[in-house]
Amino acid sequence: MKWQQIPLGTLQTNCYIVENSQRSCLIFDPGSEGKKLIHLLNQRKLTPCAIFLTHAHFDHIGAVNEVRDTYKIPVYIHKKEEKWLSDPALNGSQLFMFQDSIRVSPADHIIKNEGPMEINDFTFSVFHTPGHSPGSVSYYFEKERFVISGDALFQGSIGRTDLPGGNQSQLIKSIHDKLLALPEETYVLSGHGPVTAIGDEMDSNPFLNGF
Incomplete structure (x- = not known):
């Protein structure tokens, strides 16, 4: 099993395949950039099974409808943000x-x-990691020794907490x-920026000093 990082959009939000x-x-x-993502998937002859969201901020959900409709696949999101998908004020x-407010159709699985x-054939664990949202x-x-952390943990930083619901x-x-x-040795696949590792963040992340 392998993964690929694909930065998308103005904010270069990392999508992972x-x-x-x-x-x-x-x-x-x-x-x-749904069309770009779909082109890449088709070019590599991959068959998508599902879309999983780390959270429902606009820069992480903008291509959900286009990709879901193209491949007829289900979308998964945590119950605390299921209403955020269709609410531009929340997402x-x-x-x-x-003028480009995002409204995404309801998730298929909560x-x-x-x-x-x-x-x-995919097996993984889900951790609730609130704080960014x-x-x-x-x-x-x-x-496979990796975790997709969304905007919780970054290389040398952590997610912002000044948006609604942040703490x-x-x-x-x-x-x-x-x-x-x-x-x-676990790789951290963050929502923005480069890949890092748990050990590296324990050693050098200034926001985590004392742990």
């Missing part, structure tokens, strides 16, 4: 995008609990309890 040996794939956070597009998840989740692929102390707790508890 996780594929298996049968060339099936999962799509995480298709934030923008931030009303504030940041003005994530209500943490724990293992299996879809087709109330329904932020991270997806941990233990065997810095809650975010620090989420990172400490859920992410820093993973093996140090």
Whole structure:
């Protein structure tokens, strides 16, 4: 199984494609540029199985409808942000995008609990990691040694907490309890910027000093 990072849109939000040996794939956070993403998937002859969202901010959901409609696949999101998809005031597009407010059709599946998840041949765990937003989740692929953290943890930084529902102390707790508890060699696939590793962030992230 392997993954690919695809920065999309003005904010270069990282979309991730996780594929298996049968060339099936999962799509995480298709934030923008749906046609570009679809072209890439078709060019590589990948068959998408589902879309998983780390959270429902506008820069992570902008291409959801286009990609879902193209491949007829389900969308997963945490229950605390299911209403954000269709509400520009909640997903931030009303504030940041003005006339281009984003409204996404309801998700097909609502994530209500943490724990293992299996879809087709993909097996991973879901962690609720709130703080950047109330329904932020991270997806941990233990065997493959990587976690898709959304905007919770970045290389040398953490997610902003000044948007609706943000809470810095809650975010620090989420990172400490859920992410820093993973093996140090675990790769962190963040929502923006380069890939990092749990051990590197434990050693050098200034926001996590003291842990």
